[in-house]
Amino acid sequence: MTARVLERFLPDEDATTLFGEDIAVALRPGDILALKGDLGAGKTTLARSIIRALAGDAELDVPSPTFTLVQSYEARIPVHHFDLYRLADPDELEELGLFEATEEGVALVEWPERVGDRLAGAIRLELHDSGEGRLAVIAGPEEAMLRLERSFAIRDFLNNAGELRAHRAFLLGDASLRAYETVTTRLGARRILMNAPERRDEPLLECGRPYSQVAHLAQSVAASVATANAIRARGFSAYQVYAQDLETGLLLTEHLGETPFLSPEGEPVTERYVEAARLLAALHRDAWPKEMPVNDQLVHELPPYDREALGIEVSLLTDWYMPFMAGRPANDAERAGYMERWNRLFARLEHFEKNLVLRDFHSPNLIWRAEREGFDRLGLIDLQDAVCGPAAYDVASLALDARVTMPEALERAVVEAYCAARAEQGPFDREAFDEAYAICATQRNSKLLGTFVRLEQRDHKPFYIKHLPRIRAYLRRAMSHPVLDELRVFYEEAGFLSGDEA
Structure with missing residues (x-):
């Protein structure tokens, strides 16, 4: 089977920052992201963006760990930034605690080539200078690649909705398949992104149908749009839907407020x-x-x-x-x-x-x-x-x-x-x-x-x-x-x- 490979073109540093946000939303505990590229290719810039997005702090000080080898941050998911450029021997990887760090967090690893094949199973991201910007080439385990592919589809959805260069931040995942993000537009307006892919691969009950169908749970974001519109039409404060992709299960909606x-x-x-x-x-x-x-x-x-x-x-x-x-x-x-x-x-x-x-x-x-x-x-x-x-x-x-x-x-x-x-x-x-x-x-x-x-x-x-x-x-x-x-x-x-x- 041909390995799944994704490519994204990054024309400038702002695009690299947004790309980091797209990756951060998709990361899960246990992920190792191996960053490859020549000196000055933008590995540290990308890692800094991912860390800031996970921490929810765009101004967070993220120094390069070139001399310390590893720097750790408390964030939505604990994140550990490794720079292996000065690693003397691959066996030192165990002493750095990389694999222990990913038991409940994620690891960003610059210069992964220093340890050979010891990062098997990592998401591998290479940055190439194209002359007009950078080309990011990503490959990795199927499950992780599906998450990244979905995140990049969300970025394309926002761009197609006219929200170019909008900032994304994970908001919450609920007890279902749905997840939500806060989207901040270029003008500073805040929106909510609903990520609700169609239900698939549910186990069938004795009746031959999955639980969600028998319980009449929504099979599509179309239900969200219809119900919100109907409630708004009667003068109550449901969210307005600004953009929708019913086929892929994406909605961009009104942000109704911050107060719980x-x-x-x-x-x-x-x-x-x-x-x-x-x-x-x-x-x-x-x-x-x-x-x-x-x-x-x-x-x-x-x-x-x-x-x-x-x-x-x-x-x-x-x-x-x-x-x-x-x-x-x-x-x-x-x-x-x-x-x-x-x-x-x-x-x-x-x-x-x-x-x-x-x-x-x-x-x-x-x-x-x-x-x-x-x-x-x-x-x-x-x-x-x-x-x-x-x-x-x-x-x-x-x-x-x-x-x-x-x-x-x-x-x-x-x-x-x-x-x-x-x-x-x-x-x-x-x-x-x-x-x-x-x-x-x-x-x-x-x-x-x-x-x-x-x-x-x-x-x-x-x-x-x-x-x-x-x-x-x-x-x-x-x-x-x-x-x-x-x-x-x-x-x-x-x-x-x-x-x-x-």
């Missing part, structure tokens, strides 16, 4: 949660259309949050959480008894009000904009997985925020604010809402127990496990409603609710 929804100490702020509850009530004032335009040629159909989707989500508890807690998989009888109880609850849920459900309506996806007025103070993000389902679902998502401990008094304040606002709009069946809320809260938190374990065990994202005690506490609250009595007994007997409080 939580306090600077990471605690819930009552005023903000109550206002978000009132916003939900306003979103639910009228029904939403099942069809939402993406552009002049394409329409997105809002999927139903149906029994199949709700059911595959709660199955994560028996598939992932139960083996994690009990040390064994659920048997057929346990799975059948579990789903029988849930199906009876889903049948009840079908009779309650349905409306727009954003699914993850909680603190990570809300931006607080104190300088604005009314609902414009709340910026809405992460809209791509919206469905039509129980109106109570997003209230439960907000009032029992998975990412921060919500005291019972604050949960009640959120619920009461929503219900009061709905009652002001017209007839509102509070008894029906309370039952729907209890079922939705139980469904969501059952799903989250399984999801967080799956993220830790399958996707190697262990920081979600810390939320499990909080989610169990939320489940105990939600299941106090009489409609959950039968399911609660099942959970108690299976030990699903046992554990420390948050």
